[in-house]
Amino acid sequence: MSLLDRIKACNNGTDVSAYLPFMVSDIRVGWIHHDFSTALSPFDDLFAVEVDSVRLADHLGNYRSRTMAIDQVTRTLNNDGWFSGWRAEPYAVGRGFYDKPFFEMERAAVPRFGVAAYGVHVNGFVRDGDELLRWIGRRADDKPTYPGMLDNIVAGGQPVGLGLLENVIKEAAEEATVPSQIAGKAKPVGVISYQHEEDNCLKPDTIFVFDMELPMDFVPRNSDGELAGFQLLPVRKVMEITADTTDFKFNCAAVNIDFLVRHGILGPGDPEYIEIQRGLHR
Amino acid sequence: MSLLDRIKACNNGTDVSAYLPFMVSDIRVGWIHHDFSTALSPFDDLFAVEVDSVRLADHLGNYRSRTMAIDQVTRTLNNDGWFSGWRAEPYAVGRGFYDKPFFEMERAAVPRFGVAAYGVHVNGFVRDGDELLRWIGRRADDKPTYPGMLDNIVAGGQPVGLGLLENVIKEAAEEATVPSQIAGKAKPVGVISYQHEEDNCLKPDTIFVFDMELPMDFVPRNSDGELAGFQLLPVRKVMEITADTTDFKFNCAAVNIDFLVRHGILGPGDPEYIEIQRGLHR
Numbered sequence: 001m002s003l004l005d006r007i008k009a010c011n012n013g014t015d016v017s018a019y020l021p022f023m024v025s026d027i028r029v030g031w032i033h034h035d036f037s038t039a040l041s042p043f044d045d046l047f048a049v050e051v052d053s054v055r056l057a058d059h060l061g062n063y064r065s066r067t068m069a070i071d072q073v074t075r076t077l078n079n080d081g082w083f084s085g086w087r088a089e090p091y092a093v094g095r096g097f098y099d100k101p102f103f104e105m106e107r108a109a110v111p112r113f114g115v116a117a118y119g120v121h122v123n124g125f126v127r128d129g130d131e132l133l134r135w136i137g138r139r140a141d142d143k144p145t146y147p148g149m150l151d152n153i154v155a156g157g158q159p160v161g162l163g164l165l166e167n168v169i170k171e172a173a174e175e176a177t178v179p180s181q182i183a184g185k186a187k188p189v190g191v192i193s194y195q196h197e198e199d200n201c202l203k204p205d206t207i208f209v210f211d212m213e214l215p216m217d218f219v220p221r222n223s224d225g226e227l228a229g230f231q232l233l234p235v236r237k238v239m240e241i242t243a244d245t246t247d248f249k250f251n252c253a254a255v256n257i258d259f260l261v262r263h264g265i266l267g268p269g270d271p272e273y274i275e276i277q278r279g280l281h282r
Numbered sequence: 283m284s285l286l287d288r289i290k291a292c293n294n295g296t297d298v299s300a301y302l303p304f305m306v307s308d309i310r311v312g313w314i315h316h317d318f319s320t321a322l323s324p325f326d327d328l329f330a331v332e333v334d335s336v337r338l339a340d341h342l343g344n345y346r347s348r349t350m351a352i353d354q355v356t357r358t359l360n361n362d363g364w365f366s367g368w369r370a371e372p373y374a375v376g377r378g379f380y381d382k383p384f385f386e387m388e389r390a391a392v393p394r395f396g397v398a399a400y401g402v403h404v405n406g407f408v409r410d411g412d413e414l415l416r417w418i419g420r421r422a423d424d425k426p427t428y429p430g431m432l433d434n435i436v437a438g439g440q441p442v443g444l445g446l447l448e449n450v451i452k453e454a455a456e457e458a459t460v461p462s463q464i465a466g467k468a469k470p471v472g473v474i475s476y477q478h479e480e481d482n483c484l485k486p487d488t489i490f491v492f493d494m495e496l497p498m499d500f501v502p503r504n505s506d507g508e509l510a511g512f513q514l515l516p517v518r519k520v521m522e523i524t525a526d527t528t529d530f531k532f533n534c535a536a537v538n539i540d541f542l543v544r545h546g547i548l549g550p551g552d553p554e555y556i557e558i559q560r561g562l563h564r
Contacts, residue, residue: 098553164550187546191559208550262544264469268446268490271380277473281563 003243003260004272006253007279013197013204022113023055024066024102029093031114031202039082043073066103074109083108085144090160091117097206104160111201117157120168121255122186122210124153124176124220125235132235132263135220137175137227139249150241150248152255153220153230154178154212164188164208175227176220178212186212192258192280196250209255211262235265254280285525285542286554288535289561295479295486304395305337306348306384311375313396313484321364325355348385356391365390367426372442373399379488386442393483399439402450403537404468404492406435406458406502407517414517414545417502419457419509421531432523432530434537435502435512436460436494446470446490457509458502460494468494474540474562478532491537493544517547536562 020037022030032040032054040047040054046069048055060066067090078086086108093115094101110117124135135153139146156171158164165184172183189211196203220230233241241247242256258280260266266273302319304312314322314336322329322336328351330337342348349372360368368390375397376383392399406417417435421428438453440446447466454465471493478485502512515523523529524538540562542548548555 097556188549189546190543191550191556193556193560206556211546261470261472264471264493267470268473274379274473274475274488278475278563281560 002272003239003253003257003266003270004276004279006242006246006248006250006257007194007276009246009250010194010196010254011279011282013195013202015197016202018200019114019202020049021053022115023053024093025058027095027102029095029102029113029115031204032112033114033200033202035200036082036112039077039080040073043076046073063101063103067105070103070105070109074106077112078106078108082112089157091115091157092160101160107157107159111198111203114202114204116204116206118206118208119155119157120164120171120208120210121152121252122154122168122172122183122212123255123259124178124212124214125259126214126216126218126232128216132265133232134235134238134259135176135214135230135232136238137220137222137230140226140228143226146249148228150252151227152252154183155252155255158208168210168212172212174224175222176230177223178214178218178220182214182218183212186210189262190258192254194251194254194279194282205251207251207255209258211259235260235263239265284554285521285535285539285548285552286558286561288524288528288530288532288539289476289558291528291532292476292478292536293561293564295477295484297479298484300482301396301484302331303335304397305335306375307340309377309384311377311384311395311397313486314394315396315482315484317482318364318394321359321362322355325358328355345383345385349387352385352387352391356388359394360388360390364394371439373397373439374442383442389439389441393480393485396484396486398486398488400488400490401437401439402446402453402490402492403434403534404436404450404454404465404494405537405541406460406494406496407541408496408498408500408514410498414547415514416517416520416541417458417496417512417514418520419502419504419512422508422510425508428531430510432534433509434534436465437534437537440490450492450494454494456506457504458512459505460496460500460502464496464500465494468492471544472540474536476533476536476561476564487533489533489537491540493541517542517545521547 019031021028022032041049089107090104092101126133137151141147154172169183172178193206242253301313303310304314323331371389372386374383408415419433423429436454451462451465454460475488524535
């Protein structure tokens with residue numbers, strides 16, 4: 001078994017040599033694969049595709065003009081099949097999560113631009129004496145991404161204009177019918193971050209992690225069709241599945257491992273203990 | 283207030299340009315300052331001090347011969363005043379914590395050789411309803427290092443031949459008279475790591491962190507003279523002192539911040555939230 005393999009799978013995007021920095025006003029906000037940069041070339045009034053970078057045109061001087069330009073380009077490229085699962089859900093693009101963003105971009109386009117994305121993951125757990133159990137979801141078979149894989153009970157990307165805890169409460173209601181009185185008490189317990197590469201996209205992701213204690217008699221029900229079902233598993237079983245299989249969506253495996261460390265289920269007797277935790281904070 | 287400043291103080295050792303790699307069999311095990319390398323030059327049967335590295339002589343081919351050679355050199359240099367607080371406590375030196383070490387080195391010499399050191403820190407806390415309080419120690423005024431500063435209730439370096447939890451139990455007894463039944467239940471909750479520079483020494487440290495819940499009526503007493511006293515403080519007060527002062531020993535501040543994050547006291551509303559956590563895992 002190797003939990004470290006799961007962490008390495010999250011951080012498989014360290015080699016950026018096939019990518020060009022995506023620049024806005026001399027600040028890198030993403031990574032664009034050479035293939036995708038050719039798709040941006042025709043939009044030369046909005047992008048300067050150069051040998052060593054892709055730059056958003058300087059005449060796009062404010063949030064609104066940049067957002068409109070990006071919207072126009074991404075809609076056109078979506079029709080050409082460059083993105084999958086258009087959601088009409090705007091993500092903020094900028095220097096960092098806490099900085100004023102430069103513009104908004106449709107969520108489905110974010111990976112192609114290699115833009116930092118943020119999300120929330122909620123570990124829904126139940127205490128049975130000294131034992132911990134976790135509610136685990138399974139993604140619907142018709143999800144555009146990672147169909148059928150194991151997932152957290154509640155997880156979601158972080159769109160513009162919603163607070164983190166608001167997002168937790170909204171996703172908890174939609175994905176697992178968790179009452180807001182319970183979801184609102186979800187406890188922030190840290191962030192994990194990684195740089196993942198998939199299908200010529202770099203994904204520098206940051207996940208805000210929450211622990212949500214659930215009453216023993218609570219049973220989640222999905223209400224938005226995104227999850228096919230749930231099961232309540234002892235945390236050691238979650239560890240076993242995470243270590244021995246790739247059944248969990250890649251980043252849910254990392255969230256599982258972080259949970260196991262914080263709750264002392266995975267301890268320093270494991271020779272991967274130190275490297276795992278460095279890998280959770282790239 | 284800035285908790286991030288405390289993290290930055292831990293990680294002030296990123297510039298290694300004044301240091302030479304300390305090599306054993308082509309593997310770097312430490313960083314040696316140019317000043318200290320001149321002190322090693324006379325021992326040219328044991329060290330090859332070159333322009334770009336300091337190498338342990340290749341004829342020292344095993345654990346025992348390396349340990350004896352290092353012991354001889356460090357005792358001589360200790361008489362010359364290169365180290366402070368000789369303890370006769372051997373630390374393992376090697377590729378990593380979980381790898382077979384190359385040799386042992388007296389603890390007091392470790393910082394001068396820039397060798398990775400490991401330790402345990404134990405957060406002794408008390409629950410009062412939903413509130414958490416922490417027992418905080420103050421270092422004795424005659425400690426050779428960081429006298430009079432605030433410290434964790436239990437903390438110690440990790441010597442050769444002792445398990446991590448054994449070390450926790452031993453230090454908990456010596457530093458705070460915590461019964462082994464309580465200390466033995468201290469929960470491993472992760473590692474933090476940083477690279478600190480102080481007095482021309484690089485310190486790449488890794489701390490194994492434990493949370494130890496204490497009964498409300500427990501009062502710690504120091505039995506080894508290393509701590510001058512203890513106080514029980516609400517965690518928010520610990521946060522305030524950590525953010526607003528440098529009263530805590532630099533790495534205890536990092537352990538405090540990690541505790542605050544894991545227990546949801548410091549949440550993602552703080553704009554330093556993400557950067558703090560990256561800084562705790564260098």
